[in-house]
Amino acid sequence: MNGATHTAAAHRMQLIPSPAFACFVTGTDTGVGKSLVSAALLRALARHYPRVVGMKPVAAGTIHTPQGPASEDALQLRAASTVAVPPALDNPVLLPDPLSPHLAAERAGVRISVPALQARYEALCEHADAVVVEGAGGFLVPLAEDCTIADLAQALAIPVVLVVGLRLGCLNHALLTAQAIRARGLPLAGWVANQIDPDMAAVEDNVAYLRRHLGAPLLGRIGYLTQPLSAAVELALPPEWLRR
Ligand SMILES: Nc1ncnc2c1ncn2[C@@H]1O[C@H](COP(=O)(O)OP(=O)(O)OP(=O)(O)O)[C@@H](O)[C@H]1O
Ligand SMILES: C[C@H](N)[C@H](N)CCCCCC(=O)O
């Protein structure tokens, strides 16, 4: 039995805590709006679930805060969450260098392990009815020499939401990512079209192509925003996300 199968079976048998809703947010690349969309998902879920929490398992790059170095992504997710949890649960790995996590971890002398991140996720779930986990970069970004973000998503065994950063080249990136998600046996629960290039040509035609070919519901379309705030982003949650 592999890790993902084992995790799914354990959830079914209720051996480990399982929130009423959970999803893993990935993107067509780094900087495509995963944090913006994850925070917007948390805000939308908070209308339906009392305890809504975001998780950034691995953050590479910090900003200075009065409390010390922090992940800008984790702060964004915390601002949209309805309960506060210790950083060890919502951002267990915080690395100083804004690099691929495997390089940032190597420089920091940290060894990232998927089972350790999974244990933190399971502990976090005890505090939540709905959890949104934000990946780092795109779906196959390495966490260490021997593991990737995709391995983490597979270990958590939760549906994936794909943020497509609308710019020339995104069709190929979106279709490859959808293929990789499904090859891991994970459902693509939905996707979000986020315009990150203000001058992209034929936006409507690109979105229409992906609607026909991604095979998953479009949860929202975000235009280019001069003030990209999650509170201004409206997403349509599929009804089945709210039923369990
Ligand atoms: N629709 C948009 N319009 C304008 N700016 C945007 C839009 N979406 C995201 N941005 C901006 O682009 C930058 C990258 O977005 P964001 O941090 O959400 O990306 P990410 O995919 O989470 O990146 P990472 O891989 O670092 O986690 C941010 O400065 C964000 O405010
Ligand atoms: C540092 C950055 N903001 C992201 N969190 C990490 C992006 C890793 C990208 C790696 C790659 O695909 O080349």
Ligand SMILES: [Mg+2]
């Ligand atoms: Mg982010």
